[in-house]
Amino acid sequence: MVDLLVKIKKATEGCEESMRQAIDLDLIRIDSGAIQEVANYLVGKSYRQVSIVADSITYQVAGAQLETLLSDAGLSTYTTMIKPNAQGDVIADEPSLIQHIIDIQRHAADVVIAVGGGTIHDIARYSAYSTRAPFVSVPTAPSVDGFNSKGAPILIRGDKQTIAAVGPDAIFADLDILVKAPKAMIAAGFADMLGKYTSLFDWKFGSIVGEEPYQQVAADITRTALLQCVNQIDLIALRQKEGIRTLIGALIESGLAMLLLGHSHPASGAEHHLSHYWEMAYIRLGKRQLLHGAKVGVACVQISRLYHQIASEGSEVWRRAAEENSWAPGARIADHWEELCLEIANIPDPATLSVLLEKIGGPTSIHELSVSEELLESSLREAYQVRLNRFTLLRAYNERLNYRH
Numbered sequence: 001m002v003d004l005l006v007k008i009k010k011a012t013e014g015c016e017e018s019m020r021q022a023i024d025l026d027l028i029r030i031d032s033g034a035i036q037e038v039a040n041y042l043v044g045k046s047y048r049q050v051s052i053v054a055d056s057i058t059y060q061v062a063g064a065q066l067e068t069l070l071s072d073a074g075l076s077t078y079t080t081m082i083k084p085n086a087q088g089d090v091i092a093d094e095p096s097l098i099q100h101i102i103d104i105q106r107h108a109a110d111v112v113i114a115v116g117g118g119t120i121h122d123i124a125r126y127s128a129y130s131t132r133a134p135f136v137s138v139p140t141a142p143s144v145d146g147f148n149s150k151g152a153p154i155l156i157r158g159d160k161q162t163i164a165a166v167g168p169d170a171i172f173a174d175l176d177i178l179v180k181a182p183k184a185m186i187a188a189g190f191a192d193m194l195g196k197y198t199s200l201f202d203w204k205f206g207s208i209v210g211e212e213p214y215q216q217v218a219a220d221i222t223r224t225a226l227l228q229c230v231n232q233i234d235l236i237a238l239r240q241k242e243g244i245r246t247l248i249g250a251l252i253e254s255g256l257a258m259l260l261l262g263h264s265h266p267a268s269g270a271e272h273h274l275s276h277y278w279e280m281a282y283i284r285l286g287k288r289q290l291l292h293g294a295k296v297g298v299a300c301v302q303i304s305r306l307y308h309q310i311a312s313e314g315s316e317v318w319r320r321a322a323e324e325n326s327w328a329p330g331a332r333i334a335d336h337w338e339e340l341c342l343e344i345a346n347i348p349d350p351a352t353l354s355v356l357l358e359k360i361g362g363p364t365s366i367h368e369l370s371v372s373e374e375l376l377e378s379s380l381r382e383a384y385q386v387r388l389n390r391f392t393l394l395r396a397y398n399e400r401l402n403y404r405h
Helices: 004-011 017-021 034-044 056-072 094-106 118-131 183-194 196-209 216-231 233-237 241-261 270-285 292-313 316-325 328-335 337-345 350-360 373-387 393-404
Strands: 027-031 049-054 076-081 111-116 135-139 151-156 159-164 170-174
Touching: 004 027, 004 216, 004 241, 017 241, 027 034, 027 241, 034 056, 034 135, 034 170, 049 056, 049 094, 049 118, 056 076, 056 111, 076 094, 094 118, 094 151, 111 118, 118 135, 118 151, 151 270, 159 270, 170 241, 183 196, 183 216, 183 233, 183 241, 183 292, 183 350, 196 216, 196 270, 196 292, 196 328, 196 337, 196 393, 216 233, 216 241, 233 241, 233 350, 270 292, 270 373, 270 393, 292 337, 292 350, 292 373, 292 393, 316 328, 316 393, 328 337, 328 393, 373 393
Parallel strands: 027 170, 049 076, 049 111, 111 135, 135 170
Antiparallel strands: 151 159
């Protein structure tokens, strides 16, 4: 088995040294029994006071075991159990962050260890960043690609904002734990990867039309990871170790591509903007949260439908918008129309994406998510505003419509 860090570093040999340093983690261990290596790693780094952050479920899955392993190695540990909100959801928001930050400070932790999924990692990475403590990742489900991100999506007064944080120095992904993850979380991880079809397009679109920074190596890493998951969907769906190894490896590689760039362009486009929009709407309505990846997968189907529809309209609607309203992006889109249509052609059609999601056991439609038609329609109009520093085709499409009206 090729070491994942070695593989990525080889792929980035031609990149600037500053970019390569961003992926200079101590180690990434993806194997059965990986959790048993955490104590030796911490002792080797001379850490003594350890802050573990988990929720009630991930504590049972791996946190308690880790506590025992660290205690047996002579390390002092304290576990912060993040409390759920009134709806019963563990959320990366102000109360959760303050709860963890206070515990880190109170126990003078040398290092923070996240034991859980994406939300626990977001809490840990920002708390570690705020207290200047290093951060170690112990995933309990292959559910998201944010384990090694340097950005933390945090809910601040009900609005989701991605804030600078810290990436992990090491990742210990124990396959014995990951293969036992709930089917829905494995499906969510696969769906998060499937969303790269539209995020990679939006990134390319933003570079062509909005002059956003683009890095082919990061795009290639992300696309290769995506295709590995699609090619091994059967093994992943059956929770076979090699399939789960592929999925968690792909999610981590996607995270490394983001680390390489210092932003999430390769992995987060219009499909993520719809997901975040739905999440904020559910919080305002006091409804239980949906799995991030489940939302991304369904949103990817919707964005694929819209983008293929846009491609069928031709370039003249964009040219007219540019001429009638002096709207510069319209002219750039028209000038690069053939290239953009070729890129859209790389996005599978909605039916193909739905078949993949159904095969993995995830939701394929807004109805399965209990997202209303009204919420879908408003998100397709407004979700691009979640990240106004991204020039996606969804944003361009809505700006064109707004100019027309």
